[in-house]
Amino acid sequence: MKKKDASTKITSLSKALEEHNYRYYVLDQPSISDKEYDDLLKELMSLEEHYPELKQTNSPTQRIGAKVPSGSKTVKHEVKMYSLDNTYSIEEIKKWHERVLKGLDGEKPEYFVELKLDGISASLRYENGEMVYGVTRGDGLVGEDVTHNVKTIRSIPLQLKNSKQSIPARLDVRAEIFMDHKAFKALNAKRREQNEELFANARNATSGSIKLLDSRITAERNLKCFIHSFGMLEGGEVIASQAEFLKQVKAWGFLTNKHNRxxxxxxxxxxxxxxxxxxxxxxxxxxxxxxxxxxxxxxQQILGHTQKAPRWAVSYKFPAQQATTEIDHIIVQVGRTGVLTPVAELKPVECAGVTISRATLHNFDEISRLKVNAGDRVLIERAGDVIPKIVKVVEKKSKGILKVPKKCPECGGKVVKEETDAVSFRCVSSTCPKKIERALVHFASRGAMDIDGLGESIVVQLMQEGLVENIVDIYKLKEEQLLNLDLFAEKKAQNLIKSIEQSKGRPLSRILFALGVANIGAKAADTLAKRFKTIDRLLKAEVNDFTAVDDIGVIMAESLVSFFKDTAVRKTIKELKAAGFSFKEPEEQLISDKLKSKKFVFTGELEDMSRQEAGALVKKFGADIVSSVSKKTDYVVTGKNPGSKYEKAIQLGINILNENQFQELIND
Ligand SMILES: [Zn+2]
Incomplete structure (x- = not known):
């Protein structure tokens, strides 16, 4: 293609892509399939690669993100970003209304109302319709330059739509960037899976995402953005009211909240x-x-501003889902790995329609931060369906703060301080009954050995009766022994014995997860089992052998080695073998080996199947699934909203397949 033609093509592709983007993310009315969109985007990427000099600053390829050099830049807001005065009651709203009437000399105002979102405020600059930069609110005078991340938010136009006349020469729109419940839950679920620290709330997650140096990660966070006002507006059509402004903003291609009124x-x-x-x-x-x-x-102009806030606007804060109550006592729970978790038992109190009698204190860092102890009067807060938490002490009635127990509250065993990414305290006794109880409950649970009928209450009862002290004891249980216990009729006893027997045939991946190796979740257990195939290979493996496996990091590898070197663990494994455990991971039935040892990466959502299903499918042809794209990758299969892996694949020139091409490869 000639350079001139390439230039024309780049312009038309960019325009088309942004239009489709707008239809999808703002109007929610896509007119092409995701695959068609991806194909257009790929075409644009390859043209930009051939003609880097033709790449436009606001190219739709920016939506995918890139890594930017560290060291954040600050930008001064040309027009100050004010904060608003708050009101907390109908009376206060009415008083504010009186002040407005007075300020307007009795002239009657109309009001425009908008929901106040709990996100991050930012200012977006457009010059002649082109986005120039995005800045956080900061202190209202100076904010942080987050342009590269803002550009990944699909509901923010890179170029304003609509007629030339309506587009201002210079425009600062004020935006609230946020993460909805769905995106927040998905993000934390992913972090939990990867053993990363969870975000406390959507606001923190948004704030973290918008300040990332690698906007490819921001692009995956599914941030959204509503426009609510402007700082500067020069040129363009005359706008007379907030309602008109928001109407215009919509026409320019931004997203506004549909509940505005x-x-x-x-x-x-x-x-x-x-x-x-x-x-x-x-x-x-x-x-x-x-x-x-x-x-x-x-x-608005007549009313003007005070030093701090505009006189023409105010926010009404919903009553916080908070209440005050007293801490009866603080119990220290012991988990299956021995970690001590303080939990406050409260005098029951009504909070946003729910009676609350417990609140989490997370850990002992939190206790020292709050300076809290049993007897104190505290402010508690509830948000959505999250466990209530303690915000602060409102009246100190006790002396001092709760100390870290020197001995395990359950067994009197030694407590050790551990510092990884957070400080934690653990009971290190291997005979701690609470640890054993929690470990047994985990072992029998649904995602682990799935022993039907061996829930928490039965585990507790079996331990109290002295019938079970460890995992191996479960496999020594006899029906007659169970019949002597409370709540055990013949049928129930038979069923439990049967499900215990059945559990011996569980695959290695399940057993590995059930044994509860620190830092090894279900997914890692699955990966390890598929790779090592037998328990004997796992017992012999060293750190290097584990880290050679995709998705297994050094911390996980070290946990594994110390677990399998432990004599008690080795004894348990030996006894389980004697009890009839096979410890085998079933071989996957191959349909053919036409993709033998080919490395596949999947990114984005597929239409006809989940990524897991697609993964299982290629494995049946002998292929391997890897999590990240490298030179060794053979194929990258992309679905809807592909992530940074897609860009990397293009950079490295890996074979990229859309869903159709993938189906062809499989069915060929
Ligand atoms: Zn203990």
Missing amino acids: LCQSIDEVIAYCMEFQEKRDALPYETDGVVIKVNDLTQ
Whole structure:
């Protein structure tokens, strides 16, 4: 292709891609399939690769993200980003309304109301319709340059739409960037799987994501953005009110909140506040109040600002889902690995319609941060379906703070301090009954050995009766012994014995997870079992052997080695073998070996099957699944919303297959 033609093609592809992007993320009305979109994007990427000099600053390929050099840049806001005064009651809203009436000399204002989202405020600069930069609010005067991350947010246009006349020469729109409940849950689920620290709430997750240096990760976080106001607006059509502004903003291609409403009276405003106070839990994102604005921009100017905040706007904060109560006592729970977790037992208190009698204290760091002890009066908070937490001590009634127990509260064993990514305290006694109990419950649980009928209460009973002291004892249980226990009729006893017997045939991956090796979750156990195939190979493996496996890091490898070197563990394994355990991972039935040892990476959502299913499918042809793209990768299969792996594949020139091509390869 000639350079001139390439240039024309790049322009038309960019335009088409941004239009499809807008239809998908803003209008929610896609007009082409994800595959077609991907094909266009790929075409653009390859053209940009051939003609880097033709690459536009706001190319749709920026949506995928890139790694930027460290050292963040700050940008001064040309127009200050004010914060708003808060009101907490209908009376306060009415008082504010009185002040507005006074300021307007009795002229009657219309009000525009918007939900206040719990996200990150930012200012986005456009010049002649082109995005120039995105900056966080910071202190209102100076913010952090987060342009590269903002560009990955698909509902933010890189170029404004609509007629030339309507587009201002210079524009700062004020945005609230947020993560909805769905994206937040998915992110934490992924982090849990990978043993990474969880985000406490969606706001923290948003804040973390928007400040990342690698925008490829930001691109995967599914951030959203609503526009709510402007800082600077020069040129373009004259806008007379907030309602008109938001209408214009929509026409430019931004996303605005569909619950925004124009109100004719303060009573309507109050009704809106009450309506959403009720509905807030049903919304797909976190909201903590309502922003009330005088609609008319001239009236806004007349009212002006104080030092801190505009006089023409105020926020109404929903009552916090908080309450105060007293801590009866703090119990220290012992988990299956011996970690001590303090939990506060509270005098029952009503909080947002729910009676609360327990709150988590997470760990002993949290106790020293809160300076809390039993007897103190505390403020507790509930958010959505999360376990209530203690926000602060409101009245110190006890002396000092809860000390870390020197001995395990369950067994009196030695407690050791451990510092990994957080400080934790563990009971290190191998005979601690609570640890054993928790470990046995885990062992028998659904995702592990799946022993039907061996739940928590039965485990406790068996231990109390002295019938079970360790995993191996489970396999020595006799029906007659069970019949002597409370709550065990003949049928139930038979069933339990049967399910215990059946569990001996579980695959190695399940057993490995059930044994509870530190830092090894179900997924890692599966990977290890598929790679090592037998327990004997695992027992002999060294750190290097483990780290050679994809997805197994050094911490995991060290945990594995110390676990399998432990004499008690080796004894257990030997006894389980004697009890009839095969410890084998079933070989996957191969359909053919036409993809033997080919390395596959999957990215994005496939339409006809899940990634797991697709993975299982290629394995049946002898292929291997790897998690990251490298020169050794043979194929990268891409679905909807492919991540950074896709870009990497292009850089490295790996074979990229869309879903159709993948099906062809399999069915050929
Ligand atoms: Zn203990």
